Amino acid sequence: MSRRTILVLGASGLIGRFVTDDLRARGFRVAGVARRLSVAQTMSALDIELPILSLDAAALTRLLGEHAVDVVVNCLGVLQDGPGSDTNAVHSDFVARLLQSIGDSGRAIRLVHISIPGNASEDRTAFATTKREAERLIAASGIPHTILRPGFVVAPSAYGGSAMLRALAAFPIDLPSAEMATPFQPVAIEDIVAAIAWLAARDIDDASVKSVSWDLMQAEPITMAGVIEQFRHAFGTAGWPRVAMPSFMLDLGAKIGDLASYLGWMAPMRTTAIAELRRGVRGDPSAWIAATGIKPKTLAETVGRHPATIQDKWFARLFLVKALIFASLVTFWLVSGFIALFVSYRAAAGILIAHNFPSALVDPVTIGTSLMDMSIGVLIAFRRTAAIGLIAGIFASLGYMFGAAILTPDLWIEPLGALVKTGPAIVLMFVALLMLDNR
Template sequence: MTKILVLGASGLIGQFVAGDLIRRGLAVTAAARRFSAAQRDLFGEAVRETPIASLDVLGLKALIAQSGADVVVNCIGVLQDQPGKSTHEAHDGFIERLIAALCAIGRPVLLIHTSIPGEAGGDTTPFAQSKRRADGLIVESGLPHAILRPGMVIAPAPYGGSAMLRALAALPVDLPQGLAERPFRYVAVEDIADTVARIADRWKPGEPYAAVYDLMHPDPHTMQSVIARLRHWLGDVWPWRLRMPEFAIDLGAKAGDLSSWLGWSPPMRSTAIAELRRGVLGDPARWMTDIGVSPRSLDTLLHERPATVENRWFARLYLLKALIVAVLAVFWLVSGLIAITVAYGDALDMMERSGFPGGQSHAFVIVSSLTDIVVGLLIAFRRTSRIGLVAGIVVAVGYMLGTAVLTPALWIEPLGALVKTGPAIVLMMVALAISDDR
């Protein structure tokens, strides 16, 4: 039986490919840096958690050897440089080490590599350039290989670009004219998985294999036409819509870039917008002929998966999630900074009027202000966001209970600061409930 190692099996494409191969009864090792609890349950004994992208040649060789793989499927990719993630290290740097590891195995192993569509002459971003260099390294290596270049991936589970499409479909807005009319080819993730399975089945160890395929539906589409179809699928057909100005797209991309330095991975970043403005193009004719795939249309995919209430909730909440996290982080940071700086005297007076001695008032204002600032910082960073939200709920409830016992007069303060803490607690609970990305 052919044994297959899927690298990056926690990602959108990797998860579906690994799951599909397992359902077909193939021997699969699903490898990724980290899996969610649901993914570990899905893959069971096939799971292998390891920091793949940072492994050296010996580490990659050991991973391949331990899996006994005849076929290695590489689904690792990074959209944009950010702390802990590098397009070079994830793409051409990693592929260089992977090629060396495959050569050192001492037996033929087929490499199936997921790349990007388009021609090299149009590459303007580090993402596209590093992807293209990786493709070149594979071709030059002489290893048996298949390079798959999918268009925008449409999958049952929304993530990244496909999640952004659903979110845009749920809004009463249209994209700027130039972006809306760019060529936009898509592919069903089922067709990618089917292609991987067919190539793995056809290849015989020791035989040469070299192919580059554009994986996408042959019919021409624009980004706006795909969003319009998703809008109809979701049932969010607004009676009116506003045309977004170009600067709003650029502003959103800059905000995404900023959040990426806090550890978040939003789909709307400068690289994503640059690639969309370039257009998603390719020629799937060779893929369809050689592999024998009949690409699924968007209408077929959506008809097979009617929109449910969770689809609509996700689409409507996806962009609000970023806004909620940003508002909560700023809320805690600003409240702490104001209390410890410009409003320090007023905070002391309020505490002393409520019966706190002077020394205790100073300590309480300083400690509570620093606590607020720490909670805000924890919420702002992706790695600690859930901790910050839980801490914020605990601190807010503590403030409410403490003041009810020690300074009940604050509950009838004219501006109702403590009364407004209740809605903030609920908003933090909402942020916790929707914090998962996959």
Template structure:
């Protein structure tokens, strides 16, 4: 075979499948908008960084030609609209251009497309509707194709929904009953990779091919049972649990929606909750019969990779990360706003008491307050998050050293404001250490 072009190789499924195909000795071109340093090292010369979802038909045709691939695996997808990405552009809009590029390739190319399970009539979110429209475009195109509809993906590397489930399993909580009892059929990412490899290796260029498979374990499951298995895997230490009310989950989803406009991609968003409440179901019988794959069960998967200390740390820190970021944003922004508004007079009086003339006092209070607010805003935005943390550490250390030299009496204030800056620096160091998403 001529090889496989993996589109979206920076994502959870795309990365695993591309790496698996390379291990099998198959020529792979791994394309993504952006790779982490570890992914670049993993793929080496196979890595191709380009803004795939925004490529026009001509550039997509050129990418296919340059890869020499006779199989294209499309793993591109976004959960919901946010600045810089939309479900329409990432799903049906992109697939329409991809189909046109494949038709213009001048040779037969098999398209393997990763979609979602479920019935068309039950699609209520723009995410699901755009995914389903993309499926329809592929089916109507006449191109050789395989549409893979995986259930809830379980992978060694936690990301997105699987990361959220691990975090929930580490907390002493139970989900609302209506959510806990929703069907949740899962699939191991290894089985997705195995499916893609068998289809790619079994297809002969020019051969007609049309298949739609639900990739999931045949045993019915729900969120409650999956969480129970993950708790056992992590080593459940809680003797009690509190059932979270549904409105608290919805508030968390709304907060996730808000953070997405700052560039974050949290798994807990309104689209994710709507899809989970719909349930993850399907019929894997045809997939199992045609490919001969016996899906891995969750118990077997978890036994194959016993929980290590990093797994437990990740699960416990995952949701705390959002709390840490929110705390730091509030800390910096509110401290700056207080000093420049309601406490402005007190701040000036304090500066003058320590020997600063009036003009310098005004300049210092205004400058330091605006600096604090700027640090908070930098931390809040995903793209500038690490810059904001580094800036916050530098500014905080500068405050401590500056006051030690110029106004050492501030260190002995009754409320110990400067002493409390030390823990804030440590918290920013923690946030910096866990800032990576993958």
């Protein structure tokens, strides 16, 4: 096989990571670039952390030249505008600079761009319209290119929406009937990589693939209900009785997800995600199948080849519970501090006075611990500082327990067991700390 060099942009994502690793296994030289890579994702010297979206065209041109790139695979994308996320900047502005850099590189480079299926007339979200604008820029560039429009991607890993569907399959909960009936054609991630590998092996002058757009998905129609049902067979939950979620709860969850995104969390349920879900996933893979000879795997073949392991089941069950854990911890620390400071200040201070605490320290300690509790809640609420907040919460709780053992030991046998209950709270914070990673 020709030792061609492929540059994968967005190598930390669901598609990008799998593409990077699989193409290397096929014998290609692959440089995987992402803004941030986890330690586990830096398995090669060619896994590169770069502020890729802030690079200008000249810097991108240098990157292409340094690695002698033959094929660029652009897997970059963001779901929704928000702090640190700009759909137009990622999907349109960056693609414009990338096209310029390819043109200025003086090299014969093929661009493989990951987009979304569907008709432009149905685009309603900023995510969809900016993705479509990128397609228009690429089509007008004259650069050899292939636009791939995968359906719902089924992969061994799961982030965002793919993780949410697995979570639904693990519980006896259905989406509202209208959403369950939407077309939702899936594609195995192995088929996406097979298409990219097939393209990478083509000569740059091959006119048949110089300017094409393909839908990548199984040919057989299937609905959202069918997708979730297949995962339920894998999880062993297919026979469970189920309750349909009311539509207002889906919309409310999306609004809460929007709020969480402003705190830095990658919430899978946001208004854009629900809008795209209601639009459905459909397309015509016949052109892709005819050109490449690839026979797309059906969902049954894809999920059936990877039966649910205990790891899969734990992940699916805990995925939605994770949000509940963090929300409860934030509420716990904020409310406990607020009550002690503003609602029951006299009672809180009275506990210290009743146990002969130095009077000069009663007010400072009561106020200080209350503010500390609320600060811990705020730290946990923001994704960037959540780990600091959880560690602070664990040490603060241990401090309360040991301090009470020394200064007010009788509180340990208090009928409601307030101090005894601190132990499970510490364990929950430790669990939250272990679940903090997204990738």
